[in-house]
Amino acid sequence: MSKNDNNSTPLTTLLGDKLLKYDGEEIATASLSLSTKKQILLYFSAHWCPPCKAFTPIISEAYKGYKEKVGEEAEVEIVFISRDSDAKTFAQYHKEMSFLAIPFDEDRTGLATKFEIDGIPTLIAINQKGEKIFEDVDIRSLITTHGAATFPLTPERISELKVAENESAVESLRRLYDGEIPFPIVAKNAAIGRTLKDIMLENDYIALVLGDGDASDDRYDNLMEIMEKVNSKATNRCAVIYLGWSTYNSDSDHQKVSEKYSFALNEIPTEAKEAINDIVGNENADAQTMIILRRGTGLCMLNGKCEDEDTPILVTVDPGLGKIQTSSADVFPWDEASMKVYEEKKKLKIDKVRKNLVNMKFFTDPEGEEGPIILQNKDGTALSEQLFVGNEGECVIGLYFSAHWCPPCRAFTPKLIECYEEVRAAGKKFEVIFVSSDSSKEEFHSYHNHMKTTTGDQFLALDFEKRDLKEMLDNAFDVAGVPTLVLLKPDGTVISEDAVGAVSKGGPDAFPWDEHSVERFLAERLEAALRKEKDEEKKQHDLGATIVKRLVGNPCDVEHDVDGSMFTFKSFCTAGAPGLFADTGIIYYELEMLNDGEYVQFGFALKNGIEQMNKYTGEGVGDDSLSWGVDGVRSLKWHDGEEDWEGKWTKGNIIGLAVNIEKGMMAMSKDGDWTEDAFGVVFQDESIKEGVYPCFTGCMKVRYCFKKDGFKYSLPDDSVWSA
Numbered sequence: 001m002s003k004n005d006n007n008s009t010p011l012t013t014l015l016g017d018k019l020l021k022y023d024g025e026e027i028a029t030a031s032l033s034l035s036t037k038k039q040i041l042l043y044f045s046a047h048w049c050p051p052c053k054a055f056t057p058i059i060s061e062a063y064k065g066y067k068e069k070v071g072e073e074a075e076v077e078i079v080f081i082s083r084d085s086d087a088k089t090f091a092q093y094h095k096e097m098s099f100l101a102i103p104f105d106e107d108r109t110g111l112a113t114k115f116e117i118d119g120i121p122t123l124i125a126i127n128q129k130g131e132k133i134f135e136d137v138d139i140r141s142l143i144t145t146h147g148a149a150t151f152p153l154t155p156e157r158i159s160e161l162k163v164a165e166n167e168s169a170v171e172s173l174r175r176l177y178d179g180e181i182p183f184p185i186v187a188k189n190a191a192i193g194r195t196l197k198d199i200m201l202e203n204d205y206i207a208l209v210l211g212d213g214d215a216s217d218d219r220y221d222n223l224m225e226i227m228e229k230v231n232s233k234a235t236n237r238c239a240v241i242y243l244g245w246s247t248y249n250s251d252s253d254h255q256k257v258s259e260k261y262s263f264a265l266n267e268i269p270t271e272a273k274e275a276i277n278d279i280v281g282n283e284n285a286d287a288q289t290m291i292i293l294r295r296g297t298g299l300c301m302l303n304g305k306c307e308d309e310d311t312p313i314l315v316t317v318d319p320g321l322g323k324i325q326t327s328s329a330d331v332f333p334w335d336e337a338s339m340k341v342y343e344e345k346k347k348l349k350i351d352k353v354r355k356n357l358v359n360m361k362f363f364t365d366p367e368g369e370e371g372p373i374i375l376q377n378k379d380g381t382a383l384s385e386q387l388f389v390g391n392e393g394e395c396v397i398g399l400y401f402s403a404h405w406c407p408p409c410r411a412f413t414p415k416l417i418e419c420y421e422e423v424r425a426a427g428k429k430f431e432v433i434f435v436s437s438d439s440s441k442e443e444f445h446s447y448h449n450h451m452k453t454t455t456g457d458q459f460l461a462l463d464f465e466k467r468d469l470k471e472m473l474d475n476a477f478d479v480a481g482v483p484t485l486v487l488l489k490p491d492g493t494v495i496s497e498d499a500v501g502a503v504s505k506g507g508p509d510a511f512p513w514d515e516h517s518v519e520r521f522l523a524e525r526l527e528a529a530l531r532k533e534k535d536e537e538k539k540q541h542d543l544g545a546t547i548v549k550r551l552v553g554n555p556c557d558v559e560h561d562v563d564g565s566m567f568t569f570k571s572f573c574t575a576g577a578p579g580l581f582a583d584t585g586i587i588y589y590e591l592e593m594l595n596d597g598e599y600v601q602f603g604f605a606l607k608n609g610i611e612q613m614n615k616y617t618g619e620g621v622g623d624d625s626l627s628w629g630v631d632g633v634r635s636l637k638w639h640d641g642e643e644d645w646e647g648k649w650t651k652g653n654i655i656g657l658a659v660n661i662e663k664g665m666m667a668m669s670k671d672g673d674w675t676e677d678a679f680g681v682v683f684q685d686e687s688i689k690e691g692v693y694p695c696f697t698g699c700m701k702v703r704y705c706f707k708k709d710g711f712k713y714s715l716p717d718d719s720v721w722s723a
Contacts, residue, residue, distance in 0.1 A: 010130040011040070014111070019079060019100040024091070027100070037128070038075045039153050041139065044112060044122040046083035047093040052121040056096055058144055059123075064098040065148030075152040081111055083120055086623055088641035125153060134158070141283040165281065169314065172275035173293070177312040183272045185241055188262050199263060200312065205238040205294045205333055208276070209261070209321075210245035212287035213252030218439075219288065219321050224260050229329035238292070238332070243268055243276075246287045284319045292316040292333050346475060353469075353476045354492070395429040396495065396512045399473065400459065401484040403437035404447035409483040412500055413451065415507075416485070421453035422508035430511065434461040435470055437482050487513055522556075526614065529555035536562050546706040548577045551612050551695065552619070568701045572599055574610060574620055576695030577706060581607050583691030588658040588715045590705045596651045597700030601629030601638050604659050604666060604692035620697030628666050628683045629697065630657075637682055646678035654712050657694065660721050664688040667720050672713030674720045681720065 012029045019029050032040065043059065045052040063078055078099035082090040087104040094101045102111075111117075115124055115132065123139045126132055137158055142150045146161055175181045177197050184193040200206055209223065224240070231237045244254035244266035258264035268276075277285040291314070298309030307313065316334045318324055323334040331342045400416065402409040416432065423430045434451060436444040444464040451459040462470060473479070477486045477497060485503060487495035495514045496502060502513040510521035533555060539562050540547045548565075550558045553573025560567055567575055580587060591602055601620040609626030622629025622638025629638040632649030636642045649655055649670055656669035666683040667674060674680050696702070705711055 014130040015102055016106045020103055022094050022097050037077045040126050041078045042081055042124050043078055044081050044117050044120050047089055049120050055121045060098045062143050062147040066151040086641050138283055144282045169279045172278040173312050176275050181271050181275050182269045185263050185265050199239050200295055203236045203239040205292055207238055207240045208291040209242050210287050210289045211242050211257055212246050212248040213254040213257055214248035215256045220257055226329045230332045280317050284317050288320050290318040290321055349472050350476045353472045394512045395490050397488045398432040399435055399486040400432050401435045401479050402482050404443050406482050412483045419503055419508045423511050432459040434459045436464055525556050536560050546577050547579050550575050551610050552617055554616050555614055566703045569699050572699050574697040578693050581693040584661055586660050589694045590654055590656050590711055592654045592703040593651050594701040597633055597698050600633050600698035600700055601631050602657055602696045603629035605695045621695050630668055630682055656713055658716050659692055663721055667716050674716050
């Protein structure tokens with residue numbers, strides 16, 4: 001049955017015809033549709049991901065316990081969807097699990113795209129129709145907290161677990177408050193310990209900050225600045241208690257960080273830590289979570305719920321200090337109600353910015369603003385005229401969100417300046433407005449002063465003091481990080497929400513960097529690159545030379561100097577000489593490292609071992625079972641996955657590669673030495689006897705030689721193959 005078979009079920013259409021058990025046994029996906037399964041959990045994970053490696057034993061043990069209890073009557077099935085890069089690693093990782101998996105060769109990327117998977121580990125639930133369910137439920141947290149008791153994953157069970165969690169949280173908070181659980185808080189410059197209850201009786205609210213001891217993290221200072229504003233509006237509004245929860249690195253110092261706060265507990269008793277874990281939940285029990293508490297009011301609400309005056313109430317849980325960092329002191333205590341009001345006000349401001357997009361009115365004449373909004377020069381000269389009027393021709397305004405402290409920004413800014421200069425020199429209308437994410441005005445000015453062309457033209461910039469407007473622009477264009485380049489037409493039409501990639505790939509020739517222009521430019525560049533490759537092959541043929549060509553990778557990222565026998569790979573690409581395929585004898589060739597290179601994999605492949613593609617695949621020589629490769633940069637050897645290898649090479653070394661097909665052996669030399677360290681025979685495999693040809697992968701610059709009269713060193717003698 002295929003995915004397109006008329007008898008396919010929704011699950012086979014989604015997951016493929018077959019699934020694998022952890023021992024490699026196959027089962028038909030359609031069997032899930034005929035079983036008692038009511039929910040399918042899709043587990044997106046990878047062996048290289050530390051959070052995945054931590055969670056996989058938890059979910060595996062939980063599901064194993066559930067299956068042992070209910071057997072074949074289980075209502076839940078879990079399916080692992082690998083984000084690993086090779087089949088061998090996938091298989092090894094799957095053996096650690098107690099549930100099914102989609103075969104490695106299925107369309108795993110398509111599933112990640114369909115369900116908008118941004119990170120791993122991620123768990124989502126679907127029904128028999130392949131529809132997403134329980135979207136508002138943190139299934140991973142439930143499994144971490146309740147283990148096998150999480151299942152069956154029904155609305156009723158989820159409700160029961162939530163009630164149990166809430167009751168446990170209320171009880172743990174009460175025990176901390178009443179002192180049943182030791183919680184010896186220390187006041188700044190005081191030798192006498194304080195209880196949680198003492199501090200709560202003296203303040204309207206208290207904030208517990210789970211700290212990681214990283215004194216260099218400015219979020220701790222920002223938190224205190226905001227809390228100072230909160231307390232300036234009312235005496236004893238909120239006391240902050242620093243808790244030494246975990247350590248960020250070996251330099252972490254809870255004592256140093258806690259000195260910023262009035263109260264601290266740098267070593268939390270185990271029982272108190274477990275109680276806090278209950279209060280905030282496993283998913284939030286991490287460093288830089290803030291917990292805000294208050295005492296009960298002693299009043300009854302209109303909904304009939306009453307609060308005991310001497311009972312602690314959980315107001316807010318703020319993981320990563322996210323709410324406090326993205327809002328302000330005016331939103332205190334950052335509970336659901338105050339955040340809702342804040343979000344509504346923010347939306348109104350964003351709508352106002354969007355309405356003022358026409359002719360960039362919000363920059364030159366924003367309602368209620370005073371003083372310069374856009375700086376044209378470092379002296380702060382205000383821009384009074386409109387950037388462009390109307391929408392005729394290719395007029396483009398770029399909002400460049402960037403910061404000097406950001407390495408990717410510093411790498412992209414020179415490229416943008418170069419494009420800016422070339423586009424304007426061609427008579428096209430293009431303006432860039434720098435929107436700074438720097439932490440100080442001095443850093444902003446220093447960075448902005450470098451945003452100049454060779455003729456002295458400089459990017460415009462948003463006045464650094466207009467932080468509120470900068471935040472509105474961030475929100476209006478969903479700026480999640482820097483660098484981000486938003487491109488607009490004068491009438492406010494968005495050309496691109498982030499053109500960093502388009503400008504980097506297309507340069508000035510792809511202006512105005514809309515989707516059509518970029519696609520046209522890339523298609524023309526690809527066509528030109530492929531024509532050039534054909535010409536290079538013809539030239540080699542006419543010279544009677546071995547035809548060496550790119551096999552895999554973006555043709556535009558490859559420079560081939562036929563006369564100099566050199567390849568420069570700007571990205572991870574594979575080249576080779578398929579015409580040298582042989583199924584008898586010895587094949588030998590040399591590669592000279594002209595730079596240090598990255599991710600190099602030199603070796604051989606079977607006749608059909610490499611599928612030729614005109615795009616980046618991330619797969620190189622030795623990544624599968626049809627080829628063999630060695631990497632002296634990372635000290636690895638590759639065949640259907642990686643393996644540690646002791647050999648090393650660097651710029652200037654000449655690497656000799658040889659296969660003895662009759663013996664099924666591959667050997668390597670460095671500068672003619674077949675005996676140094678790990679060199680000599682590096683692979684012995686019966687599959688090599690089928691016949692192979694030379695190929696090499698990497699991001700590097702190399703000189704190749706396939707001519708006997710051009711070799712710098714000798715082929716391996718018999719002693720190499722018999723060693």
